[in-house]
Amino acid sequence: MSISSIFAIHLNDVARMRWRDVWIFQRVYSFSLFSSSTTDKLAFNTVDNGYLKLDRVRIPRANMAMKFSTVARDGTYSRADGAKRELSYFTMLQMRFHMVHGSAKTLSKAATIAVRYSAIRLQGLSATAPHGEVRVLDYQSQQHRVLPRVAESFAIFATSHVYNAFCTQATAMVDTSPDSIDATSLAMAHAISCALKVAASELCTRGIEICRRACGGHGYLQSSGLPELGGFAAQFVTAEGENYVISQQTTRTLLKLVGAYRMGVALPPSLEIFHALDGPLPKLSATDYEALFRYRFLSLLHQFDATAAAYPSPDVAIQTNLIESHHLALCYGKYVLVHEFAAAVESLSRATKPIAVALFELFCVTQLQEDLGDFMALVQLPTSARASLHARLTHLLDAVRPHAVALVDAFDHSDVSLNSTLGRADGNVYDALMQSSLLYASDAVPGFTEYLQPLRRLHASSRL
Amino acid sequence: MSISSIFAIHLNDVARMRWRDVWIFQRVYSFSLFSSSTTDKLAFNTVDNGYLKLDRVRIPRANMAMKFSTVARDGTYSRADGAKRELSYFTMLQMRFHMVHGSAKTLSKAATIAVRYSAIRLQGLSATAPHGEVRVLDYQSQQHRVLPRVAESFAIFATSHVYNAFCTQATAMVDTSPDSIDATSLAMAHAISCALKVAASELCTRGIEICRRACGGHGYLQSSGLPELGGFAAQFVTAEGENYVISQQTTRTLLKLVGAYRMGVALPPSLEIFHALDGPLPKLSATDYEALFRYRFLSLLHQFDATAAAYPSPDVAIQTNLIESHHLALCYGKYVLVHEFAAAVESLSRATKPIAVALFELFCVTQLQEDLGDFMALVQLPTSARASLHARLTHLLDAVRPHAVALVDAFDHSDVSLNSTLGRADGNVYDALMQSSLLYASDAVPGFTEYLQPLRRLHASSRL
Numbered sequence: 001m002s003i004s005s006i007f008a009i010h011l012n013d014v015a016r017m018r019w020r021d022v023w024i025f026q027r028v029y030s031f032s033l034f035s036s037s038t039t040d041k042l043a044f045n046t047v048d049n050g051y052l053k054l055d056r057v058r059i060p061r062a063n064m065a066m067k068f069s070t071v072a073r074d075g076t077y078s079r080a081d082g083a084k085r086e087l088s089y090f091t092m093l094q095m096r097f098h099m100v101h102g103s104a105k106t107l108s109k110a111a112t113i114a115v116r117y118s119a120i121r122l123q124g125l126s127a128t129a130p131h132g133e134v135r136v137l138d139y140q141s142q143q144h145r146v147l148p149r150v151a152e153s154f155a156i157f158a159t160s161h162v163y164n165a166f167c168t169q170a171t172a173m174v175d176t177s178p179d180s181i182d183a184t185s186l187a188m189a190h191a192i193s194c195a196l197k198v199a200a201s202e203l204c205t206r207g208i209e210i211c212r213r214a215c216g217g218h219g220y221l222q223s224s225g226l227p228e229l230g231g232f233a234a235q236f237v238t239a240e241g242e243n244y245v246i247s248q249q250t251t252r253t254l255l256k257l258v259g260a261y262r263m264g265v266a267l268p269p270s271l272e273i274f275h276a277l278d279g280p281l282p283k284l285s286a287t288d289y290e291a292l293f294r295y296r297f298l299s300l301l302h303q304f305d306a307t308a309a310a311y312p313s314p315d316v317a318i319q320t321n322l323i324e325s326h327h328l329a330l331c332y333g334k335y336v337l338v339h340e341f342a343a344a345v346e347s348l349s350r351a352t353k354p355i356a357v358a359l360f361e362l363f364c365v366t367q368l369q370e371d372l373g374d375f376m377a378l379v380q381l382p383t384s385a386r387a388s389l390h391a392r393l394t395h396l397l398d399a400v401r402p403h404a405v406a407l408v409d410a411f412d413h414s415d416v417s418l419n420s421t422l423g424r425a426d427g428n429v430y431d432a433l434m435q436s437s438l439l440y441a442s443d444a445v446p447g448f449t450e451y452l453q454p455l456r457r458l459h460a461s462s463r464l
Numbered sequence: 465m466s467i468s469s470i471f472a473i474h475l476n477d478v479a480r481m482r483w484r485d486v487w488i489f490q491r492v493y494s495f496s497l498f499s500s501s502t503t504d505k506l507a508f509n510t511v512d513n514g515y516l517k518l519d520r521v522r523i524p525r526a527n528m529a530m531k532f533s534t535v536a537r538d539g540t541y542s543r544a545d546g547a548k549r550e551l552s553y554f555t556m557l558q559m560r561f562h563m564v565h566g567s568a569k570t571l572s573k574a575a576t577i578a579v580r581y582s583a584i585r586l587q588g589l590s591a592t593a594p595h596g597e598v599r600v601l602d603y604q605s606q607q608h609r610v611l612p613r614v615a616e617s618f619a620i621f622a623t624s625h626v627y628n629a630f631c632t633q634a635t636a637m638v639d640t641s642p643d644s645i646d647a648t649s650l651a652m653a654h655a656i657s658c659a660l661k662v663a664a665s666e667l668c669t670r671g672i673e674i675c676r677r678a679c680g681g682h683g684y685l686q687s688s689g690l691p692e693l694g695g696f697a698a699q700f701v702t703a704e705g706e707n708y709v710i711s712q713q714t715t716r717t718l719l720k721l722v723g724a725y726r727m728g729v730a731l732p733p734s735l736e737i738f739h740a741l742d743g744p745l746p747k748l749s750a751t752d753y754e755a756l757f758r759y760r761f762l763s764l765l766h767q768f769d770a771t772a773a774a775y776p777s778p779d780v781a782i783q784t785n786l787i788e789s790h791h792l793a794l795c796y797g798k799y800v801l802v803h804e805f806a807a808a809v810e811s812l813s814r815a816t817k818p819i820a821v822a823l824f825e826l827f828c829v830t831q832l833q834e835d836l837g838d839f840m841a842l843v844q845l846p847t848s849a850r851a852s853l854h855a856r857l858t859h860l861l862d863a864v865r866p867h868a869v870a871l872v873d874a875f876d877h878s879d880v881s882l883n884s885t886l887g888r889a890d891g892n893v894y895d896a897l898m899q900s901s902l903l904y905a906s907d908a909v910p911g912f913t914e915y916l917q918p919l920r921r922l923h924a925s926s927r928l
Contacts, residue, residue, distance in 0.1 A: 042684050042691040049681075124709075127779040141708045141786035209673075213698075216706050217513075220506050220699065227506040227695070234677075235684065242680050244605045245588075315591040322605035323858070373836020377850035386841035394787070 022065040043231025089190060090174060095240045096193040097167050101160040103204035106233040108153035110226060112408040113423030114146045114211035117218070119405050120427045137404060143397040145214040149207040150400070150407050151363040154356070155337050156200045158344035163189075163196065184257070185268055191253035192270075192336060194246040198326075199333025201236035201243065208233055215422055218429075223436040225420030247329035248318050251304065254332065255314045258305050277302055286385040286392070289364035290342050292375060297335040299378040300328045331374075338364060355403050362396045365389055486529040507695025553654060554638060559704045560657040561631045565624040567668035570697040572617035574690060576872040577887030578610045578675035581682070583869050584891045601868060607861040609678040613671040614864070614871050615827040618820070619801050620664045622808035627653075627660065648721070649732055655717035656734075656800060658710040662790075663797025665700035665707060672697055679886055682893075687900040689884030711793035712782050715768065718796065719778045722769050741766055750849040750856070753828035754806050756839055761799040763842040764792045795838075802828060819867050826860045829853055 041049070061071055068080050118137035126134050136142045166189065173180050212219040212226035219226050237243050261267055261274045277298055284292055304324060308317035318325045341363060345356045368375060369389055375381040400407070415424055421432035505513070525535055532544050582601035590598050600606045630653065637644050676683040676690035683690050701707050725731055725738045741762055748756055768788060772781035782789045805827060809820045832839060833853055839845040864871070879888055885896035 040686040042686065127777065127783040139786055140784070141790055144787050145708070213701055213707075217702055220702060222504040222506065231691070237677055238681055238684060243677075244609070313591065319591040320604070322603055323608050323854070326605055369837070372838075373833070373840060373850055376837060376840050377847040380847075383841040383844075386837055390787070 021069055023059050024063050024065065041231075042234055043228055044235055090171075092240055093190055093193045094167055094171065096197040096246075097160065097163050099236045099240060100156060100193075100196045100200040101164060103200035103233065103236055104153055104156035104160050106229050107149060107156065107204040107207045108408070108411040109413050109418055109423075110208040110211040110229050111146065111149040111153050112411055112413050113225060113418060113420045114214045114219075115150065115404050115408045116424070116427065117215050117422040117429060118142055118146055120429055123216075137401065140394065140397065142214060143401055143404075144393070145210050147397055147400050147404060148362055148366045149211055150404065151359040151366070152203045152207055153411065154359050155341040155363045156203065159196065159337050159340035160200075161344070162340050163192065184260075184265075187253050188257070188268055188270065191250045191257075191332075194241065194250040195329045195333035196336055197236070197240070197333075198243045198247050198250075198330055199337060201233070202330070205230065205233050205237055218422055218433070221421070221433075221436075223421040223433065225418055225423060228419070244322070244326055247326040248322070250329035250332060251318050251325040252314055254301055254328070255305060255308055255317075258301065273298065281379060284379055284381060286368065286381060286388050289361070289368075290338055292368065292379060292381065293331075293335040293338040293364075295379045296371070296374055297328075297331050300324075300331055304328050331371075334367060338367070355400070355407070358396055358399045359407075361392070362400060365393050365396060369393070485533055487523050488527050488529065505695075506698055507692055508699055554635075556704055557654055557657045558631055558635065560661040560710075561624065561627050563700045563704060564620060564657075564660045564664040565628060567664035567697065567700055568617055568620035568624050570693050571613060571620065571668040571671045572872070572875040573877050573882055573887075574672040574675040574693050575610065575613040575617050576875055576877050577689060577693075577882060577884045578678050578683075579614065579868050579872045580888070580891065581679050581886040581893060582606055582610055584893055587680075601865065604858065604861065606678060607865055607868075608857070609674050611861055611864050611868060612826055612830045613675055614868065615823040615830070616667045616671055617875065618823050619805040619827045620667065623660060623801050623804035624664075625808070626804050627656065648724075648729075651717050652721070652732055652734065655714045655721075655796075658705065658714040659793045659797035660800055661700070661704070661797075662707045662711050662714075662794055663801060665697070666794070669694065669697050669701055682886055682897070685885070685897075685900075687885040687897065689882055689887060692883070708786070708790055711790040712786070714793035714796060715782050715789040716778055718765055718792070719769060719772055719781075722765065737762065745843060748843055748845060750832065750845060750852050753825070753832075754802055756832065756843060756845065757795075757799040757802040757828075759843045760835070760838055761792075761795050764788075764795055768792050795835075798831060802831070819864070819871070822860055822863045823871075825856070826864060829857050829860060833857070 061073070064071060066080075069078065070080065071077050115137065119135060121136045122133035123136050124134050124139075126132060137146070170181060170186075170189065208226065208230045212224070212230060215224055215226065218224055222228065240246075241249070257267070257271060258274065258277065261271070261277070267274060273294055276295070281295060281299075282291070284295065286292075304317075304321070307321060307324070308314055311317035311320065341360050345353065345360045348356050368381075368385075372381075372386060372389075375385070376383060409425070413423075418424075421436050422429055424432055525537070528535060530544075533542065534544060535541050579601065583599060585600045586597035587600050588598050588603075590596060601610070634645060634650075634653065672690065672694045676688070676694060679688055679690065682688055686692065704710075705713070721731070721735060722738065722741065725735070725741070731738060737758055740759070745759060745763075746755070748759065750756075768781075768785070771785060771788070772778055775781035775784065805824050809817065809824045812820050832845075832849075836845075836850060836853075839849070840847060873889070877887075882888075885900050886893055888896055
């Protein structure tokens with residue numbers, strides 16, 4: 001917090017302001033009424049969030065970001081020529097794709113820590129060879145907790161690369177000639193950014209916590225790095241549009257695009273899947289991964305579209321059916337993840353493809369298991385799929401296990417960025433734990449230096 | 465941490481020690497090799513966990529807890545007459561039931577905070593009456609996030625009351641005449657304590673995080689009380705037997721009891737459900753709540769028992785099928801929750817029964833939805849149940865909503881114990897947030913008092 005810190009504020013519901021506008025000004029300007037930091041947060045405490053109230057404050061015109069709307073010297077408010085309404089949301093769109101990438105990054109850090117620790121941690125005896133302790137990563141349940149998180153990290157990274165590239169390209173187009181972006185593509189990008197942020201942040205936060213628990217009591221230590229990662233990632237769920245709020249925007253856009261499709265408007269390539277919206281369902285088996293997620297999404301969309309017809313407006317339909325709306329958006333996000341992960345795997349060389357295919361399958365199988373009722377009820381997956389998916393799962397865990405450490409090494413997180421006693425690349429977990437424990441003992445406990453340490457020295461060689 | 469702090473340590477794998485034994489001694493005794501606190505934890509930092517290494521240390525005989533095993537003056541180690549092996553685990557059994565109760569308590573605190581905040585928080589406009597802001601608890605999605613947590617709290621409380629009573633009774637019996645407890649009942653209590661601890665701690669920790677998120681950005685503030693609650697409850701998953709470890713003990717005991725049942729041994733009343741283990745499946749509908757959970761559990765148990773027959777021992781079967789073993793134990797825990805919640809609701813007066821029935825149904829419906837694939841594949845629930853369960857869910861949310869605040873008031877948590885700006889009984893959330901924010905600003909930011917506060921005073925009346 002410093003007096004030169006700047007605030008970028010969104011003003012809406014203000015007379016004569018029809019869009020959200022951005023103003024930049026020194027914090028000192030706000031003293032006229034009230035400004036303050038919030039209290040401590042779950043994490044992310046290096047960023048200072050604050051409250052701000054303004055009451056009849058004049059802000060110089062020069063402090064308004066005037067690319068898409070302007071206030072003239074005489075106070076006239078006007079929209080810039082040719083500026084699309086969607087462009088005013090462009091920063092939020094960028095931020096959401098940024099959070100999708102951030103979800104992959106933080107989840108892959110947690111997966112790195114959990115895999116490395118599980119690969120060196122010995123605990124419990126083997127039921128078949130009772131004299132050796134077992135590496136915890138060799139337990140099926142530990143693999144089931146940790147390895148799908150590796151697969152999810154790759155799925156989100158693969159998708160994030162595609163949409164970050166789109167975003168960079170779109171940003172350049174907005175800068176040079178805003179007219180060259182059509183409104184449908186922008187609306188679509190908006191819907192995808194919301195759906196992906198919802199799906200990625202849910203996978204990320206859940207996955208980090210699973211990794212933390214998979215490290216047992218040591219995962220409860222701050223020095224494992226996992227509590228901080230979890231606290232940091234928790235913001236992805238809430239910020240830049242709380243997940244249950246922005247999922248409504250995905251539904252709204254999808255309904256609009258379905259309407260346009262039915263009226264014969266040409267669709268962007270990513271929406272050609274709409275052609276199967278009203279058609280008969282093909283017979284799908286448990287290994288038709290992409291098709292299963294596509295038809296599950298289309299079935300939900302078809303259903304919601306039919307439901308919405310009974311309401312006076314899409315907004316009323318959504319607000320009355322928020323549970324289904326959120327589920328639709330989440331399942332759209334999951335379909336996009338499966339679709340982009342499949343495409344990324346397809347593009348790989350012969351050397352890396354087999355393990356990537358196994359990770360892709362692991363991602364799909366665990367996701368299918370999670371929503372099994374959906375797939376049985378909506379796309380007629382037979383109930384026998386429950387057993388076949390489980391068999392496939394255990395096969396995949398066996399296949400991925402030998403590559404687990406190499407796969408997390410491939411995320412290329414340095415020890416500094418992991419900041420974890422458990423996730424060190426050299427595997428010296430116990431030395432690191434002991435070091436961090438000793439640091440704590442001599443610095444942080446009242447009375448340690450004065451009373452306990454001398455006693456400890458006194459008894460250092462005693463044999464009571 | 466003080467030199468008079470005591471350690472209760474579990475020694476195993478030590479020559480001549482055939483059980484786990486408990487010794488109590490002053491920390492000073494351990495200085496001969498090494499002892500230290502661990503570093504900061506996710507939460508629960510008021511309790512000092514430590515490392516301890518002993519190397520050729522003599523501990524006085526008087527410091528051994530000798531109820532069930534003794535060491536004579538000449539060093540002879542022996543088991544007390546008539547002491548059952550199961551009794552040595554009795555403390556852990558008590559601790560697990562204690563954690564089940566703790567899960568209900570912490571989850572109900574989070575639910576109280578989220579319901580109270582959602583009941584006063586206004587956000588967004590109604591699609592049908594666009595001029596009034598909406599109480600967030602009136603959004604269907606917010607109800608879906610928060611109200612099942614209220615139902616889960618009641619489910620765990622109801623079950624916990626039954627088993628705490630059992631535990632108190634059993635403790636008295638152990639104290640007076642250990643012989644009066646039969647080994648089957650003790651083994652069964654052990655299996656149930658593990659299964660319930662797994663199910664309750666999973667519901668609790670997940671529920672607290674859902675409540676935290678349901679409070680939006682304010683739930684990210686430490687002053688909401690929710691981050692601390694979540695961090696505290698996280699230990700229930702890991703301590704007194706990590707959930708994936710103790711679930712194996714439930715499976716092991718269940719397999720043993722199934723074996724005994726098949727050999728004609730008389731079963732305790734709680735296991736009379738085994739009579740349906742091999743019989744034909746009745747036709748069940750989506751509202752046969754208790755039967756659905758009972759038959760799902762029995763189906764999994766039947767399946768695991770059949771699988772286990774192919775292995776040299778139950779231990780090998782469990783270690784080779786850890787994913788299914790964990791799922792079996794979790795589903796047993798969920799069945800016990802449904803069973804005890806149903807019994808508790810049945811015992812209520814006419815005045816309180818209707819709302820309790822609604823909560824019971826809400827618990828069952830959301831649990832059925834979560835594992836829908838299980839119920840379709842294992843107990844032949846028709847796929848049409850997906851739609852009927854959703855319809856029932858929205859009906860129940862509507863029915864519970866008007867009672868939500870009264871229901872969380874019934875948990876009777878004081879403002880002091882909630883320690884939350886958002887969960888205050890008087891609903892003055894914004895005053896509380898502002899107070900906590902002002903406290904922070906004047907105390908905690910370096911340079912605030914010296915530099916920022918004088919500037920703020922200087923500009924207090926400026927109109928730039």
